[in-house]
Amino acid sequence: MARVLLIEDDPAVRDGLTLALKGRDHEVEAAASGEEGLDRLAEFAADVVVLDLMLPGIDGFEVCRRIRASAATSIVMLSARGDDFDVVGGLEAGADDYVVKPVRPQVLEARIRAVLRRTESVQSPVETYGALRVDRASLTVSRDGRKVALPPMELRLLLHLSATPGRVFNRQQLLESVWEHDYLGDSRLVDACVQRLRAKIEDVPAEPRYVQTVRGFGYRFGPV
Amino acid sequence: MARVLLIEDDPAVRDGLTLALKGRDHEVEAAASGEEGLDRLAEFAADVVVLDLMLPGIDGFEVCRRIRASAATSIVMLSARGDDFDVVGGLEAGADDYVVKPVRPQVLEARIRAVLRRTESVQSPVETYGALRVDRASLTVSRDGRKVALPPMELRLLLHLSATPGRVFNRQQLLESVWEHDYLGDSRLVDACVQRLRAKIEDVPAEPRYVQTVRGFGYRFGPV
DNA sequence: AGAGCTATTACACGTTCATGACATCGTGCG
């Protein structure tokens, strides 16, 4: 259902929630500290971060601020303390919701869903094509939840093709709109870029699912 | 009336709806799982997908997303659950309508018609000639709802002829505009290409319905 | 029946694309 990054230092709570969330069909990654959590986030395209406040090293508020600074990921805070000060502080640091421990997994999951429901309707420029996700705001691409680093040209090519799935572009059109080349002339440049892109986003580059060849015409994103 | 792909794992519901829709003059294909549905869609050019949410394997939401990623096909979701979350989630996943089970076939059909009516006005450069459908954006051709793979020259020929149905082109004109040959000279090249094209798109190639011979002049697409 | 067209099929050549190696360019870092 959703990709959850759980940052929690207490192994018992961490493992318990991980299991419970996985049991409800979420994809879960766990981290034991703020540093580790931020590292994970660099390659795990989480939909939501569940963030304990009491952490060794940099604390939850700081982690929250750093995530907010760099990503649009939703954040659900988790804390043993439920007084107003913490709640307000947490929400002001940029959290989307605040849950007081101990928490029943069902409740946490409902909160996660609610948060996602709320944010999904707002932040739109994220397109999901099967296992491939293209975020046009942060310019990140992930495949099966793993962020894929794409060099500039490959990214531009993907953005351009995926903007109108199904439509076929010939090499000339791509050279003009993606490369902004104006010279006409035969070039295998587009081919090479397509190959490199496929190597990164396709499961079986020889049988591409996303970037398909239309022999004699060009390339197309999407349908068979 | 319309081509419907029904993805539903419950055999009773599946067969019931299939029969009912066929009885109302729709062409129906049924699939018992999300995977099967997506497979079918690769070769069955459905106008609308009726999609159960509770499926074995990949669930309805995911199927919906994948279809949306690759095709412009309309989607009507079908679910036993009608709470807000499901409805909102379904519509956000890209469904065009959401129907709660149990549903009377008449109602489902009315929904299908409404969805098609809505999307038909939007949809793009897709031309339908009888059982033949030509999509000029994705460069795909389907016949009786089956996608037909056409080699470049045959596709170009078909695109050119079908662009102005009824108009007769002689071989010289076709050589120039489709083949971009500038040399004049007698050639049976066009004939050969026409034959190959007919073999793929005509029901009875000997009595062509789409690509017609005009003896002494050339060829013409479509009606007499 | 015969001339003039068109259909049909087979095959070899040519084109197109995938793939990987290589050259070049630019950038950041020591």
Add this chain to the structure above:
DNA sequence: CGCACGATGTCATGAACGTGTAATAGCTCT
């Protein structure tokens, strides 16, 4: 400043596929 690295463009190779040609059969109209 020079080095290292990643990104980008170019090229050579090989395989797959499509296409043009030609030869033959079939049809249609006079």
